[in-house]
Amino acid sequence: MKVIIGSILLLFSCLAYSKNCEEMSKKFFLDEMDAIVGSAVPEIKERPKYIAKLLTKIMTEYPEDDATKCMAKGLEQAQIEKRSQIKRANSEI
Incomplete structure (x- = not known):
């Protein structure tokens, strides 16, 4: 019984841990790389620096965590968040 409870707790802690990585990645994309999800476009030559910074932060x-998966999920969530912000702004007009 203790093994089952321990396994369940481990599973939930892993899910929460992974979620935190994705949330951090999402926040990074929204704050640092708005161009990828929004309108403020940094120069192309600057983009690898941002990705390296995010990758270092994840590692x-x-x-x-799988850094590639974390970055992909974070980007996807950031794009969804940005679209919903734009829809809200357009509906208020």
């Missing part, structure tokens, strides 16, 4: 803060 240091979330070493157990």
